[in-house]
Amino acid sequence: MNYYSLHHTSPNTTFKNAVVQGLAKDRGIYFPENTTPLSKDFIENITDYSNHEIAFEAIKQFVGDEIPAKKLKAIIAATVSFDFPLIKIDDNIASLELFHGPTMAFKDVGAKFMAQCLEYFNKDHKEEITVLVATSGDTGGAVANGFLGAKGVNVVILYPSGKVSDVQEKQLTTLGQNITALEVDGVFDDCQEMVKTAFLDTDITKKLTSANSINVARWLPQMFYFFFAYKALKKINKELVFSVPSGNFGNICAGIMAKKLGLPIQHFIAATNINDTVPNYLIDGIYNPKPSKTTISNAMDVGNPSNFIRIRELFNNDLELLKNTFSSYSFSDIETRTTMKDIYYNTGYVAEPHGAIGYLGLKKYGLKENEYGVFLETAHPVKFLDVVEETLPVQIEIPEQIQKVINNKKVAIPISNYEGLKSFLLK
Ligand SMILES: Cc1ncc(COP(=O)(O)O)c(C=O)c1O
Numbered sequence: 355m356n357y358y359s360l361h362h363t364s365p366n367t368t369f370k371n372a373v374v375q376g377l378a379k380d381r382g383i384y385f386p387e388n389t390t391p392l393s394k395d396f397i398e399n400i401t402d403y404s405n406h407e408i409a410f411e412a413i414k415q416f417v418g419d420e421i422p423a424k425k426l427k428a429i430i431a432a433t434v435s436f437d438f439p440l441i442k443i444d445d446n447i448a449s450l451e452l453f454h455g456p457t458m459a460f461k462d463v464g465a466k467f468m469a470q471c472l473e474y475f476n477k478d479h480k481e482e483i484t485v486l487v488a489t490s491g492d493t494g495g496a497v498a499n500g501f502l503g504a505k506g507v508n509v510v511i512l513y514p515s516g517k518v519s520d521v522q523e524k525q526l527t528t529l530g531q532n533i534t535a536l537e538v539d540g541v542f543d544d545c546q547e548m549v550k551t552a553f554l555d556t557d558i559t560k561k562l563t564s565a566n567s568i569n570v571a572r573w574l575p576q577m578f579y580f581f582f583a584y585k586a587l588k589k590i591n592k593e594l595v596f597s598v599p600s601g602n603f604g605n606i607c608a609g610i611m612a613k614k615l616g617l618p619i620q621h622f623i624a625a626t627n628i629n630d631t632v633p634n635y636l637i638d639g640i641y642n643p644k645p646s647k648t649t650i651s652n653a654m655d656v657g658n659p660s661n662f663i664r665i666r667e668l669f670n671n672d673l674e675l676l677k678n679t680f681s682s683y684s685f686s687d688i689e690t691r692t693t694m695k696d697i698y699y700n701t702g703y704v705a706e707p708h709g710a711i712g713y714l715g716l717k718k719y720g721l722k723e724n725e726y727g728v729f730l731e732t733a734h735p736v737k738f739l740d741v742v743e744e745t746l747p748v749q750i751e752i753p754e755q756i757q758k759v760i761n762n763k764k765v766a767i768p769i770s771n772y773e774g775l776k777s778f779l780l781k
């Protein structure tokens with residue numbers, strides 16, 4: 355499969371190059387040249403297939419023959435190695451829990467998948483690769499864990515100082531080995547901007563790639579979740595509506611790709627916190643990215659979502675076409691906390707702030723009689739321990755994955771601007 359840059363001035367390239375480069379030379383993110391829907395028969399009989407088989411069918415055309423089928427299956431087996439349960443919340447709503455992996459957020463699948471693709475493409479370790487990643491909280495930990503100890507790979511994580519939760523900070527600053535954390539005096543968008551700037555800086559001769567969802571190998575495996583949910587809900591015979599708590603918009607964009615592959619999904623809701631660039635765009639057609647604002651759903655504190663350009667591409671840059679399938683609503687911290695309480699007191703379910711915003715998205719959309727809503731619970735409540743325990747009368751047990759890092763010493767290098775990143779990379 356070949357990929358083109360969404361800035362349209364770099365040449366098209368292979369899956370391998372798209373993964374190894376991360377971003378095109380013209381600073382555009384890559385998009386697959388073609389998408390062929392899966393057979394109707396496969397979709398209709400999806401319950402006959404294992405999650406590994408489904409993931410293979412979903413991803414294989416995007417990899418093409420650049421990774422042999424046997425190897426791709428092994429990568430999937432190592433990636434899709436935990437559960438993705440659907441928890442019934444009420445008669446027509448379920449929570450799709452994506453946090454049962456090693457770092458307890460939905461990023462684990464993409465991070466592991468990308469790490470293994472890169473390892474395959476760089477198997478002779480001819481070149482040392484530096485993986486740059488900007489995080490508002492969860493990507494950093496997942497990428498650190500996914501790439502820990504990978505030969506010939508150094509990971510550099512940029513995160514906004516004071517704007518990630520304590521657990522998230524421990525996950526991305528304590529592993530050592532080939533992982534370095536840079537603590538940025540700024541917001542997530544500053545980190546993301548610095549990463550993109552580094553790609554174009556000709557003084558930096560290190561081979562760079564990105565492990566954010568701008569990298570196709572990080573982004574595309576997120577399609578799997580929508581297939582797994584569809585499989586689990588096949589028998590209910592209702593139209594599916596997904597509400598995805600959104601920040602950089604990679605996850606929801608992967609869902610729309612799943613629909614493009616033939617998954618019958620009625621509607622997508624991108625639920626955001628007060629970082630409302632996309633909800634505003636749907637109202638007035640003006641795309642006006644703003645610096646991100648701090649909220650209790652910090653992993654979605656993104657003012658200029660990298661993937662929205664992919665979503666526009668999927669709808670031929672036609673706003674009216676987009677609106678037929680896609681809505682986006684923004685919610686405040688007060689609404690988020692109230693909803694966490696409502697869900698808890700009505701059902702006993704502990705939703706963390708991002709999941710609660712997903713649930714709010716479904717409520718605002720207003721499900722019809724023939725529709726069933728799924729909100730993505732994108733992280734475990736323990737990752738937002740302070741917010742959850744001060745909002746709900748619960749004490750969250752610390753899972754083993756988190757116990758491993760929580761008492762370790764944070765090691766991070768403070769930087770205040772792009773020059774700080776550059777001088778680190780030039781060392
Ligand atoms: C817990 C959580 N929820 C939601 C999001 C938003 O996902 P996306 O950036 O794919 O829109 C993130 C970060 O990406 C996250 O960490």
Ligand SMILES: N[C@@H](CCOP(=O)(O)O)C(=O)O
Pocket residue numbers: 488489490491492493494565566567568601602604653654660
């Ligand atoms: N919310 C993310 C922000 C980066 O998103 P990505 O999917 O593009 O890596 C985070 O947790 O870091």
